[in-house]
Amino acid sequence: MTGIGIWGNNIPVGWGWDIVCFVWWIGIGHAGTLISAILLLLRQSWRNSINRFAEAMTVFAVACAGMYPILHLGRPWLPYWLLPLPGTLNMWPNFRSPLIWDVFAVSTYATISIVFWYVGMLPDLATLRDHAKAKVARFAYGMAALGWRNSSRHWANYEMASLLLAGLSTPLVLSVHSIVSFDFSVGIVPGWHTTVFPPYFVAGAVFAGFAMVLTLVLPLRPLFKLKDFITERHLQNMAKVMLTTGLIVAYGYVLEIWAAFYSGNEFEIFMVLNRFTGPYAVQYWLLILCNILVPQLLWFRQVRSNVWALWVIAMFINVGMWLERFVIIVVSLSRDYVPSNWAMYHGTKWDIAVFAGTIGLFLTLLLLFIRFLPALNMFEMRVLTPEAKKAHGEEK
Amino acid sequence: MHGPHTEPLLHGVMAEFRNPEELLEAIGAAKAAGFTKLDAYTPYPIEKVFDALDLHHSKLPLLVLGASIVGAVGVFGFAYWASAIDYPLNIGGRPLNSWPAFIPATFEGAIFHGGLAAALGMLLLNGLPRPHHPVFNVQRFVEHASKDGYFLVVESDDPKFDGPSVRRFLEGLAPVEVNEVEN
Helix, strand or coil, X not given: CCHHHHCCCCCCCCCCHHHHHHHHHHHHHHXXXXXXXXXXXXXXXXXXXXXXXXXXXXXXXXXXXXXXHHHHCCCCCXXXXXXXXXXXXXXXXXXXCHHHHHHHHHHHHHHHHHHHHHHHHHHHHHHHHHHCCCHHHHHHHHHHHCCXXXXXXXXXXXXXXXXXXXXXXXXXXXXXHXXXXXXXXXXXXXXXXXXXXXXXXXXXXXXXXXXXXXXXXXXXHHHCCCCCCCXXXXXXXXXXXXXXXXXXXXXXXXXXXXXXXHHCCHXXXXXXXXXXXXXXHHXXXXXXXXXXXXXXXXXXXXXXXXXXXXXXXXXXXXXXHHHHHHHHHHHHHHCCCCHHHCCXXXXXXXXXXXXXXXXXXXXXXXXXXXXXXXXXXXHHHHCCCHHHHHHXXXXX | CCCCCCCCCEEEEEEEECCHHHHXXXXXXXXXXXXXXXXXXXXXXXXXXXXXXXXXXXXXXXXXXXXXXXXXXXXXXXXXXXXXXXXXXXXXXXXXXXXXXXXXXXXXXXXXXXXXXXXXXXHHHCCCCCCCCHHHHCHHHHHHCCCCCEEEXXXXXXXXCCHHHHXXXXXXXXXXXXXXXXX
């Protein structure tokens, strides 16, 4: 066995941990865009202290997600075949396939997330340049800052660019997970072919993403003494977003069951019963526990203001959202229309190793980011100083 | 283009203020005195400074709109050409121009080009990248512009500009410091 043969994938379960983890990582990235773009448009200024960090998380999560389709190609040195490039093959990708939509969506998402992140950092890179003591650092930050000099003429265009990027990122983030859900819902596999998938996937992505933000921010807050910047209010608000999106996800689960019975289609009904009592019932009920039951604790203020409780709940959601994708993908594929076609699927140790590898990549990039780049948005923090508040006084 | 002989010696005269109110007052006074080529440098964007300097006419939105339209038309056109003309593929007897299926890629094409245009257009309109600029010749600017200094520059291409009198004018506004910005 070589290549992706060492994974647990088989026929009929041609997608396993690889796409489960792909969707999981993409979903995590979405909270970053939500915080940086949607909350900017909604003028939620509390986001200012966490947006840089959340954008970085988006970029790194998308990098991890991108590993999976590339590795799943089996020939990871040929990912450019996915793009419509003229070549000796004399073929074009099939624009009617959700998989090529996914290529466009994810590559656009990665590009725009990096651009948004970098543009957001420009003024802060200039600050680091102005205050760097070491010559190497001054040169490196100077090059990265592109000569930013805090001119008002620049700021005016800059603010416009931020607004436009936020305006473009908002429909983008909604489209990306909708298109990821099309990978499934355009197919005619039982349990996939429903119209609830796009909103249900987007809500799940935000749910998972906020859980990941909390998972990372809660330990970093005491470690880097950020309690004045990432306050109780941030944690409260993030917990409330999690509770809300969690309820939307729960609605999605209920609607899936309802739609199956309403359809009267025996394969759809079988799929639901198979989730409840079939070979993967343990995963299904664990998913219900992690994603629906445990997050209900967030209704209580005492729970939302207890960092330990929040962290544990966030971990439950991280696990729950991974299980959700596992249940959607594996339960449906392993028991489709013809019983002679059925097969069990189990991830192998190599699936686990690749997943662990992406977590390692994510943490490495994140730690490098915290070490070398401005992890908090410095210029937006300056707006919180007393003299700045006076200058903005009449607008707020 | 200025040749080495015609380049003015000064980029302008720079005054530093302690807070945004003082800066705004100074901008008002400079405008009242008839100066037109003014730029302010602040550690964070200040809406009222944009108002005072009349900086609300960014061309960026049009640029982004144009790029998004080009992106959308380009991707849709390509998908149509690839699927219906260059490599027609009959899938279940569906029309070759199965346009609803081309929409997701078209949408992403619009966002991709619009987003890049927003970032690159911002740099282009700001004349960046430009690693060095005369204002960096002022030591206090380097130390305070990205921290807590609010600077006003009367630039030398202002028709009313003449070094010593501009300096005297700015000194009358009670700044922290006034500096000639050498080219």
